[in-house]
Amino acid sequence: MAGNPSAFYWREENFRDSLSSLRDLTRPRSDPFSDNPIMADIETLGIVDEIQALVSDKLQVVSYKWLSRNFLVSSNSAKRLLQEFVEKHGNGLEVVYSLSGWLKDSPSTYHIRLVSSANLAEAKKKFSDNCSVQVYSVQSCIPKDPVALWNAEFVQAEELLRQPPSVDNCLLDNRFCGISNPFIKRNGGGTIPSTTTVPQVKSEALGLRNSNSTVQVKAEQKKVHLPSPSAGVPSSHVVDAKSKLVADKHKVSELLPAKKAVQSDKSSKNGGALANMWGRVPTKPKVDNVSTATSDATPNPVGDEAQICTPEGEDRISDDDDQQVNIRRTSNGEGNRKRRVIFDFSDEEDEFKDAVNLASPDPPKQKSILGSKQTPSAPELEKREVKKVKEAGSKSHGQETSSKNSHEQETSSKKSHEQERKPSPTSKPKSSKVHSPEIISEHASLKNATVKDEVINAAPISPKRRKIVKTRIDERGREVTEVVWEGEETETMADDSTTKKADNNAVNITGDRPPIAKKSPALGSTAPTNQAGKAGNKKAGTKDPKQGNILSFFKKA
Amino acid sequence: MLELRLVQGSLLKKVLESIKDLVNDANFDCSATGFSLQAMDSSHVALVALLLRSEGFEHYRCDRNISMGMNLGNMAKMLKCAGNDDIITIKADDGSDTVTFMFESPTQDKIADFEMKLMDIDSEHLGIPEAEYHAIVRMPSAEFGRICKDLSSIGDTVVISVTKEGVKFSTRGDIGTANIVCRQNTTVDKPEEATVIEMNEPVSLTFALRYLNSFTKASPLSNTVTISLSSELPVVVEYKIAEMGYVRYYLAPKIEEDEEETKP
Structure with a gap:
């Protein structure tokens, strides 16, 4: 196997595959392809055409992961789609299969291996009887550098993870995850501020409102440069009064790395980022x-500090910070x-x-x-x-x-x-x-x-x-x-x-x-x-x- | 290829300490004759010239003349990592943009390699003519250091006047004035404690104490300091490095007070 250049072991693959199979077992998701065959056919046609264009015109490696994220289908459906594609238009294209199963060697280990179609039969022999063969990716030729197989989907994942939380995004909300629990909100590795659109209905409503008001205020600031505090304050109060959930979320978001907080000056992103900075003041001076x-x-520096700490004598953890800044200035500038x-x-x-x-x-x-x-x-x-x-x-x-x-x-x-x-x-x-x-x-x-x-x-x-x-x-x-x-x-x-x-x-x-x-x-x-x-x-x-x-x-x- | 092995590594440490306050970046020039440096401070008022002759090194190999631009602060940082008894070897390959300092402990059981990036430094090399000085004062370096330090707490400038009686350092500040006179004194037990004045004609010059104070950072290099004064020339403050070379500081004098006062 070492001599075969087109065979790779991929631990992550292992994990993902088991996850995705788990997912399909455990969750009755509304997957158009599994639930509704007619719909599936219609949509599939479009996607298959698109794959054709990507592979032959743009010479892109289309892997099932990329497909899954790009067209918002579950990864198993994506694999099936690819399989379909290979059956229909496979001639002239190279296919990389992922073989997974137990090896014949003793001690037997579970392996997932990517092999090109040419080596498929040979590679199969090394696995014990029941190995699963799925299409991993389709491309116009086998790339010399195996990284190219993975590159497209990596870039895609990066982009998705970088998107602001307000955008609908399959990686951030992890919607294809098979394990769901109404009490657990998922966010992509802790990088999302509190305002992610999480499937949980209750908090989503609040979170969205919060983010909206924030964004709005920020937008005002961008233009006029000076938001009237009065415009911002009430909205935040509303949010405050609504629920403690929001505040809690902000607390969570305070744990974000300070770097992030500083960098994210894009208004849409940093709902609570400035709060993080304030929260960090005593421990980490810039x-x-x-x-x-x-x-x-x-x-009166001491006075300033006091004002920062207790803006308007009210405990407003979740407040947008620019308001605090302005309040401070107002009282300071007199x-x-x-x-x-x-x-x-x-x-x-x-x-x-x-x-x-x-x-x-x-x-x-x-x-x-x-x-x-x-x-x-x-x-x-x-x-x-x-x-x-x-x-x-x-x-x-x-x-x-x-x-x-x-x-x-x-x-x-x-x-x-x-x-x-x-x-x-x-x-x-x-x-x-x-x-x-x-x-x-x-x-x-x-x-x-x-x-x-x-x-x-x-x-x-x-x-x-x-x-x-x-x-x-x-x-x-x-x-x-x-x-x-x-x-x-x-x-x-x-x-x-x-x-x-x-x-x-x-x-x-x-x-x-x-x-x-x-x-x-x-x-x-x-x-x-x-x-x-x-x-x-x-x-x-x-x-x-x-x-x-x-x-x-x-x-x- | 450059390889300089200096058994007395502490010497290099002291040299760096003596110039790094005055100059930030400088070119070290290596030739077959020795390891040298000439650099001005950023305000172009003072100049430092260092020479470590090749004979002073245990092993000296310099295939071709090479000029290595170094940040003296960084170099000093690295040299601080060397023990006082360590043997220091400076190594550089031709065309390389780094220099390596190797520190060997005296017992050879610890060897440290520090590689430092070199930098491109535009520096003007000044030709310093040999000159006859009106007065040459040799005195204990510690004494000179003490005088400069004391006077700088009173004023910003010092007037150094050499007469037959001795050398007088005087300053004036907001809180008052100070004068320190050192007489010629050759009747001491140790020759390094002597104050020797060779004078052709009396001379009196004014200098900024700030610079003199940074010159005295070289005191650990030598027990004695030689101060050469001439009325139209920068003062030379020289610390000899035993059997190897010297550190010389040149400082442009300040224009005399009375000349200033005659102006409207």
Whole structure:
């Protein structure tokens, strides 16, 4: 048997076959081919024609498994179909049979073997009397590489398993499984979120509703970017009230791997995926960036966390998470809203070097962009604000500002901690409308990043190193606000004073006010703040004009 | 084919520790004469030159000149896996994109192979002319390290002035100033503890302490350090590696304060 290239042993086959035979024995399924011969004939004709086309035109290997999944028939019917096909149109085609039975060798073992039609008779001899012979696959020629036999159905299985759970899919709901139990719901290897369409009627109804509402909400978010919380909340409440089943399902889905949860940003798929992220916050902080100091910018991190944990004081496990996010933002954004330019020169992220981030945190009262009392219309103010920043930018940092937009997008999409230091402009449904399109688009593209931020935000803050916003006057007299890593030594002053300082400076940049002198004793009078980050600021564009260059002494060889 | 066997493996470990803070990636150049490296730090202010002569290796085979680009951080990681008494062998095949470090324990009962990927590094090789220096100071490396460390807690830059009396290191910072003077002192029991000053003319130069501090990472390589100063040249801080070669650091001086002040 080893010498016969067309013979393979296939343990899985063994399993499947016994399963499929079991299935037909145990379950009186509504199989058109077994139950209704007339129907069967009609449909069979179509399928047989199609097989003919696939095999001879597309040169595909048509195996019974592929057939079964593709035409939604049970695998035994598929085998029968193939048999029929071979009898009618078999000439000129190659057939691979699967032989299964007990071998004659002692100790006798149960074997399943794939053999080509040429070797069928010979292979049969090795089996003891009653071996079953079924058509495994039909193809135009025996492939050199046996993998080709299996490839088509493997690709098909992959695709089926990848489909969103809402799609009717024979692999996901395992409908051809012979063993059924009304209390057990099947899902394809645990990869399906809670909203699979399971044959069980009760839960299906609920599950579907849940998924529908979720999808709907998400779709809204996609378009408008900001779903009104009110639109989402009631639906979720309904679901909540309906049954505990849903909640339970969500709990189950929380066990899904976090990777999945993060990846699945396709709205249709991740009914409960974001919930998983929230659920994981304490144990697994996102590691994109080192968890950073957030306290200096977000006014009250502890408060935020609390809000995340108990949104609206109600236990809503199954809620769509974006609502939570928005709720959080809403309450967060009221306090102090301000626009700030942050230059991140920290060495840790070279790729974002020189990136300018236009944040729009909360301004003081007189500057309020979005406050309800303002006299000029919000969009005007908004524009003015942007202009100001641009002016200030082009004066001192023209280059950076010019490439601001692109920077903004890439920075913000990748970089989370910057985001967290600004309460996002989407905090209020109202506010989102008045924001300039660029910012909206930025944030729209960034929904997920923002979510990640909050994960970091909620994660325990690393005590040793943190990012703080530092401001200093550089050698050309410009005021530069930098985000730098600070060691423990500055920790004491990091929280309050830094925040204030940063805020003041931000106002300076946007508002062209005279700089406030001597903010930090830690800043050297003349020297830049090099000491803080070891060799850190070397590349940071804070080059000392007095420092000579080695290249001016040595010539290239 | 390249095969370098270094009995004193700890030496290579120390060499890596002494340069990896200054330079991230560098080309190691191997020729029949030895194993060398020249690289600038990313801001092009400092330059490090390493030479390990072929005589210092127990076995040195280098069929053709080869330049191997390595990430020094990664190389240091691998070398950290070698014991201090281990014999280190560096091996590379022609045209291969990896280099292998083999660590043999002194008793030969443990042999470790670490293969590291090489990288393509564009680096300019600078020609460093032989120069006469105005002043050459030789002093204990630990002493120099201590001075740089202490001064960097006060200020960012150090003024090194060599006069007949000795060498003076001074700095100024927000909290105050500091001056450390080391006198010539040749009357010590051990020659490596001597401070020797050869001076043709007085010289005073300003340097960023940050770089000097990373130079002093080479202190474990040698008991003494030689500091060569000339008013128009980068300072050379040299740590000799016994019987093998040296690690030399070149640092461009800062432009003098008073010149700066004369500007409007």
